[in-house]
Amino acid sequence: MVKVGIIGATGYTGAELVRILSRHPEIELVALTSRHYAGEEMADVYPALTGYVASPCEDLTPEDVLERAEVVFIALPHGHAVKVAGRAVEMGVKVIDLGADLRFRDAAVYEEWYKVSHADHELAANAVYGLPEIHREAIRKARVVANPGCYPTSVILGLAPLLKAGYIDPATIIIDAKSGVSGAGREARVTSLFVECNENINPYGVAGHRHTPEIEQELSLLAGREVKVTFTPHLLPISRGILSTMYAALVRPATEGELRQVYRDFYAGEPFVHLLPRGTWPHTRWVYGSNNCHINLTVDGRTGRVVVASAIDNLTKGASGQAVQNFNLMCGFAESTALAAPGLCP
Numbered sequence: 001m002v003k004v005g006i007i008g009a010t011g012y013t014g015a016e017l018v019r020i021l022s023r024h025p026e027i028e029l030v031a032l033t034s035r036h037y038a039g040e041e042m043a044d045v046y047p048a049l050t051g052y053v054a055s056p057c058e059d060l061t062p063e064d065v066l067e068r069a070e071v072v073f074i075a076l077p078h079g080h081a082v083k084v085a086g087r088a089v090e091m092g093v094k095v096i097d098l099g100a101d102l103r104f105r106d107a108a109v110y111e112e113w114y115k116v117s118h119a120d121h122e123l124a125a126n127a128v129y130g131l132p133e134i135h136r137e138a139i140r141k142a143r144v145v146a147n148p149g150c151y152p153t154s155v156i157l158g159l160a161p162l163l164k165a166g167y168i169d170p171a172t173i174i175i176d177a178k179s180g181v182s183g184a185g186r187e188a189r190v191t192s193l194f195v196e197c198n199e200n201i202n203p204y205g206v207a208g209h210r211h212t213p214e215i216e217q218e219l220s221l222l223a224g225r226e227v228k229v230t231f232t233p234h235l236l237p238i239s240r241g242i243l244s245t246m247y248a249a250l251v252r253p254a255t256e257g258e259l260r261q262v263y264r265d266f267y268a269g270e271p272f273v274h275l276l277p278r279g280t281w282p283h284t285r286w287v288y289g290s291n292n293c294h295i296n297l298t299v300d301g302r303t304g305r306v307v308v309a310s311a312i313d314n315l316t317k318g319a320s321g322q323a324v325q326n327f328n329l330m331c332g333f334a335e336s337t338a339l340a341a342p343g344l345c346p
């Protein structure tokens, strides 16, 4: 059994981690931290876990958690992971950080977009970007994994095959993405109130969202040249789910059938990325609570553009499911352990 600690266990991604790990046969939860709910049972905080999780929430220091655990998930707001991950490396504990602090190979990019200073550029440079479909072998050997952002997961998985095979002009990529409100976390804020979100859709972070450089870092690696994207997120009146619709100009004529084969080849054997049948466009419900990413695409022959749609659950493949997928790789378990499940049918 691997001893696992979760720092920030009662936030949305922390709770989703506990939910997924409750069906993992190879782990023992040895530390669930929460300042607010210290002393309460995790299943009392989230009654859906009743009968599946019998662990208390504790107000532990990161040092306490690192002393108990062999692998630690950090599910805290940005700015808290660097110190914990640095100490974990010294103590021989593996780390998966769900925040953005270690996602950039060049921490100066993080500093520019997140408007905070980064305390350990070397740690960031050596952390592995935890998108298994692209960096699987590096993740297997990693001690520190930076779990990707939710929007970047949907976008990179949606565009990777086309960029890698050189079918699209990287300068023409436009991403129209939409997220459920849980993407903003559990902290109370006016923009997450029912009255503000319900019966409403709005763009935000236009031409400046902090996921833009994360998407560009990974797409540039795939394309083998610098990629700049136009990325516009929208808030949807749903609790979970992301749908990203992406547009780019083809550099040479291609049929839909040819491009579908490119996707089938790129994702052959992948347990969680599914190209839907021709003409069946992704729905967020179909990936709800699952670690799956559903993709479809077509060629708009009139404009010479390809249109790709990609759907994930922001809390699962966009955060905690992917984190467990990384955990499985880092610990040598079957990659789908605790993760194999479909979304909602009706």
Ligand SMILES: NC(=O)C1=CN([C@@H]2O[C@H](COP(=O)(O)OP(=O)(O)OC[C@H]3O[C@@H](n4cnc5c(N)ncnc54)[C@H](OP(=O)(O)O)[C@@H]3O)[C@@H](O)[C@H]2O)C=CC1
Binding pocket: 007, 008, 009, 010, 011, 012, 013, 014, 033, 034, 035, 036, 037, 074, 075, 076, 077, 078, 080, 098, 099, 100, 148, 149, 150, 182, 183, 184, 185, 186, 187, 314, 315, 318, 319
């Ligand atoms: N929500 C999503 O869809 C996604 C989120 N992420 C990232 O995952 C991380 C966690 O997000 P999420 O679970 O949504 O956030 P939440 O706000 O829901 O939870 C974060 C938890 O961290 C604890 N916390 C808050 N502030 C501090 C602090 N200053 N020091 C120590 N603990 C603190 C809180 O628990 P307590 O106060 O009880 O200690 C809180 O429950 C973030 O970095 C986020 O960006 C990544 C992908 C998707």
Ligand SMILES: CC(=O)N[C@@H](CCC(=O)OP(=O)(O)O)C(=O)O
Binding pocket: 098, 099, 100, 148, 149, 150, 151, 179, 180, 181, 182, 183, 184, 185, 233, 235, 318
């Ligand atoms: C709806 C909503 O607010 N979503 C969040 C993204 C959540 C996420 O994946 O982001 P990080 O891990 O990078 O924080 C946002 O737009 O900032």
